[in-house]
Amino acid sequence: MPELPEVQTVVNDLNKKVLGRRITGVWFDTPKMIKIIFADKRGFTRKGNGFQRIFEKEIKGLKIKNVKRRGKNILIYLTKSYKLKAISYILLIHQKMTGHLLIGKWRIVKGKALPLFKGALSEKVNDYIHLIFYLDNGWQLALSDLRKFAKVVFGPKEEMENLPELKNLGPDALKKSFKVEKFIKLIKSEKRKIKQVLLDQGVIAGIGNIYSDDMLWQAKIHPLSKASQLKANQLKSLYVVMRQILKMALKLRGISISDFRDTSGKAGSYGDRRLVYRREGEPCRRCGTKIERVKLGGRSSCFCPMCQKN
DNA sequence: ATGACGTCCTGCCTGC
DNA sequence: TGCAGGCAGGACGTCA
Numbered sequence: 001m002p003e004l005p006e007v008q009t010v011v012n013d014l015n016k017k018v019l020g021r022r023i024t025g026v027w028f029d030t031p032k033m034i035k036i037i038f039a040d041k042r043g044f045t046r047k048g049n050g051f052q053r054i055f056e057k058e059i060k061g062l063k064i065k066n067v068k069r070r071g072k073n074i075l076i077y078l079t080k081s082y083k084l085k086a087i088s089y090i091l092l093i094h095q096k097m098t099g100h101l102l103i104g105k106w107r108i109v110k111g112k113a114l115p116l117f118k119g120a121l122s123e124k125v126n127d128y129i130h131l132i133f134y135l136d137n138g139w140q141l142a143l144s145d146l147r148k149f150a151k152v153v154f155g156p157k158e159e160m161e162n163l164p165e166l167k168n169l170g171p172d173a174l175k176k177s178f179k180v181e182k183f184i185k186l187i188k189s190e191k192r193k194i195k196q197v198l199l200d201q202g203v204i205a206g207i208g209n210i211y212s213d214d215m216l217w218q219a220k221i222h223p224l225s226k227a228s229q230l231k232a233n234q235l236k237s238l239y240v241v242m243r244q245i246l247k248m249a250l251k252l253r254g255i256s257i258s259d260f261r262d263t264s265g266k267a268g269s270y271g272d273r274r275l276v277y278r279r280e281g282e283p284c285r286r287c288g289t290k291i292e293r294v295k296l297g298g299r300s301s302c303f304c305p306m307c308q309k310n
Numbered sequence: 311a312t313g314a315c316g317t318c319c320t321g322c323c324t325g326c
Numbered sequence: 327t328g329c330a331g332g333c334a335g336g337a338c339g340t341c342a
Contacts, residue, residue: 149335
């Protein structure tokens, strides 16, 4: 499930591979995944499912200007010129758990995308292609998603920037201007358990289940500890390990223990280095105690009962 | 305000 | 070996 390091890996790939390309066409088989936000000729903003033809028509001919990340969202900035003016759009993609953005070549046979060649793209990933953007250099940008949870939203730049899923995001976990003082203030003001707070994108953007487990283990904090009751030195160390772990995972191109792949279908290598995530029953890397798992909400959290006292 | 649970979806794992 | 049932999980909605 892509979190900040995985999403950033994809964004970096895209900036290397698709900048300046023009979209010449689009194919998709799961309209449900796609939403558009669009002002019609009379100025009405229309939102919702059911406008796929407008999506097709509007995205054709747009040029890829830039690719950015906000939290776990991928933002592809697109432009066209109309009457000598540049009009900007954003294509937002959230990969959720099993979404993958891939660059390759496919052809549609009986409504299904088949790879023209495999290369590093495993067959498995190819089985779940649901959306393809055709680019003007012959390559294609595809979205694969086993569980069809991924979300794609398209619309004019200004309206996209006002989407609650972007506007309500907290500071980005790796943003330079996000300092330890601000971090401590944010966490201190939360009455929930620390694990839930870390997963809340409205508090801090970019962290998911994997890295929050590893961060808490590294900082020796129990996942069920009340956020507001954590001591300043604990929070300080949590901030430091948050940065360290995310940066290291980004360097290793993410974690592929579930099924994350980069845009050429290659796995990341953080999985071997992971600290506690999905290591229930295995020995703690510090003290050898068996890693345990607790559930909160619908999420599970792995921790060492010896190192991480509540 | 908080938390617990349901929803979406489907491959995979467990147990009989 | 086969099949049924449960699980995982990000974000969001609903309900107590």
